[in-house]
Amino acid sequence: MEIQLSQELFEQLPNFKLGIIEYKDIMVGESQQMIKGRLQLFQESIYFDLENKNVTELSGIQEWRTIFKKIGKDPNRYRPSVEALYRRVQKQNYLTSVHSAIDINNFFSFQYQVPIGIYDLDLIKGRVSIRLGTEGEEYTGLNGRINSLNRLIVSCDELGPFGSPFVDSDRTPVTFATKNALQIIYLRPSTDVENAMKLTGSLMNMFTKLHGGEASFQILRCP
Template identity: 65%
Template sequence: MYISIDKELKSVIPDFKIGQIIYKNIEVIPSPQMIKGRLQLFQESTYFDLENANVNDIPSIKEWRQIFKATGKDPNRYRHSAEALFRRVKKQNYLQPINSSIDLNNFFSLQFGVPIGIYDCANLSGNLNIRIGKDEEQYTGLNGRINSIEHLIISEDNSGPFGSPFVDSNRAPVTFETKNAVQIVYLQPSTSIETANKMVESLMNMFIQVHGGEGEFQIIN
């Protein structure tokens, strides 16, 4: 499964880059105590860090807000998923365990301060493309609503858009039945390739430690 970045997106955000991880033969399980404990402790620590701080001033959050502006989406109305997580933590509306995959995804999204999506390959077809959403494009999101994805950065396969740093569609979520998955890390454009490799590899290694199977990653820019 190959991921490409659309030329229009690269012209708007020249340094745009993502991390792609392909997992095979994994086993998604109820989150072990190690993940639940780390996620809870990290949220509590982040809450104290944010007590006298503005979420918008976090460098990674600010950079992704600027990306939304650059593609034509109001970041005050459409908050990227990492910002949404930080705002939940600031309100002490802490994340509750869902499954090992989603919980690890949320943990690393908070740690890196960037949106991360993970998808069941069984519900995707062909190669993937990252582009800017077209006028009037929409899909049903994991939030249960019809979401406008025009002017957002979106991920698509042969069947159309399925994911976004804003909210993913309900077409390919990872469940307890998932065996093969693809993870997309929406890196800060300012992140160096060397740092990006270390970040994405650390995520992959932790994921495989919990879920078994095997993984392969690359940085695409």
């Protein structure tokens, strides 16, 4: 799949990087008990780690809050999705299992402190571009609300935006019926290319081990 980063992102975020994974012929199902258990234990561990700490002190959260500030969004009003996950855990509002794809997505988002989106590839139309949202752009998010996309990083196809490190659209979600998927890892800008490839490859291998199919990945970054 052809994916392009906009020139505006190059200029405002020169160290911006994405891990892009494309999956074919996967099988999404209920998570194995091992995955459910690991996700629960990981959240409990995070909760105790945060007892005397603010979520915004975490290095990954700090980097993504800085990105939001640079593109013109107040991170106190528009929180990166990974920060929202950590704040839920801090309140002991633990995530429960959705299905195997979402559970793995959330586990790695917690582990690496980065937003990660996963989308049904068959619901994406045409080539994908990643850019800043414009005035008036919006979509209904997975949070059930209409979300303004102005000045947020968005992933778009020929029908418009469908994803963001803030909240994803309800137009392209991965479900039990999904056979092909696109995963976007919003890497920390401080991550070098070698470690970006290791992280992305690790997620891809874990995902295909559980879901079968074939996969390939690339690191998308500013030249």
